[in-house]
Ligand SMILES: NC(=O)c1ccc[n+]([C@@H]2O[C@H](COP(=O)([O-])OP(=O)(O)OC[C@H]3O[C@@H](n4cnc5c(N)ncnc54)[C@H](O)[C@@H]3O)[C@@H](O)[C@H]2O)c1
Ligand SMILES: N[C@H](CO)Cc1c[nH]c[nH+]1
């Protein structure tokens with residue numbers, strides 16, 4: 001029996017917040033990737049161990065298994081960089097340059113500055129900034145290569161002054177790397193690129209292999225495997241820093257009755273198409289708007305090339321009706337979305353109601369996709385609720401803030417007694433003497 005295609009958004013996706021008990025509310029805001037978290041963690045741990053033991057040989061095996069291609073040398077050669085430059089269309093090159101300029105403008109404006117303060121006569125405290133010595137960047141390419149991510153990682157790294165930069169990205173089935181990723185990397189001064197994806201890339205950059213150098217901190221988004229691998233390597237004995245959990249994409253839209261349903265549906269679909277575990281949420285105080293958005297999703301979905309992936313992501317979509325917009329913000333702040341779109345009349349007026357989010361898009365003319373590419377903000381953003389405690393990537397993510405204190409005799413006399421008192425209270429005699437011996441001599 002044939003008929004109309006099954007609707008992507010069904011009654012199971014529709015929720016009336018006021019009618020839910022607390023368990024149903026918690027369930028409504030659960031991320032889809034959490035479902036098989038334990039299984040993913042075990043698989044990832046085994047793969048990291050395989051790289052630790054096997055080095056480059058393991059990288060070759062895993063690339064063959066997961067990317068379906070046999071590669072002898074993972075490092076991208078100078079010839080491959082040159083070929084990529086020749087291959088990409090001028091319009092794409094121009095877009096990379098144009099986006100890069102705005103990303104640089106925004107990130108440069110937000111850079112931390114060194115500073116110094118005399119906290120007492122003869123006591124100078126400073127903060128100096130140093131680039132993290134060797135950074136490892138991950139550019140996803142499983143379902144689609146993301147040259148924009150190379151810009152989002154490479155530009156703040158360059159502004160921070162990082163000279164030793166390694167970048168990994170999964171190879172294509174023919175063993176090459178997407179040329180636009182290479183052009184974007186080169187535009188940031190990055191020439192050390194490895195054809196490596198997933199867990200094996202993260203493990204290689206964390207542990208080091210014969211060909212891939214061990215890095216001090218890893219950056220970049222990726223699927224649930226990549227995100228779990230970052231989490232695990234951060235706990236290894238040779239500690240490696242990570243930027244944040246930046247996993248499967250999320251968008252939450254708060255829309256009022258006046259929102260444009262065509263635009264709202266397009267925004268929800270734009271994040272659903274990233275992968276089956278993307279999560280999209282619409283919250284509105286207007287039932288009619290929700291109905292119109294759902295109709296638009298069904299209409300627009302069938303036109304999309306990645307319809308099956310998108311349809312799978314929509315299985316975990318939430319269309320939530322609330323009594324008031326204040327309720328919508330309370331839900332959003334509890335969920336901590338990676339992206340938050342305010343499709344509201346006078347959207348800026350509502351900005352103070354946002355207390356937790358990765359990046360906010362104000363009004364009908366700010367699609368989230370602009371932030372993905374070229375508004376200037378960074379698209380590497382916290383997912384899975386991490387927006388509660390970490391912000392998006394920025395130049396400071398690539399820097400060490402080192403504090404310095406310079407104290408002369410006068411300074412020691414001024415603040416030494418304070419330290420002596422506190423050391424005595426803590427019963428730390430050696431601490432007290434390190435100060436009082438100098439006080440005696442000063
Ligand atoms: N939060 C952010 O800032 C942000 C930004 C951009 C993209 N993203 C997300 O990044 C993700 C990109 O995912 P992707 O899959 O397209 O590319 P990816 O490069 O992250 O992952 C591809 C790799 O996953 C590995 N892999 C696939 N199946 C596996 C399995 N069963 N076991 C072990 N490893 C496996 C393979 O090694 C493959 O190379 C999407 O979820 C997207 O939403 C997030
Ligand atoms: N939306 C992604 C972050 O969640 C970033 C991206 C790159 N390209 C397209 N989108």
Ligand SMILES: [Zn+2]
Nearest residue numbers: 249270271372
């Ligand atoms: Zn996107």
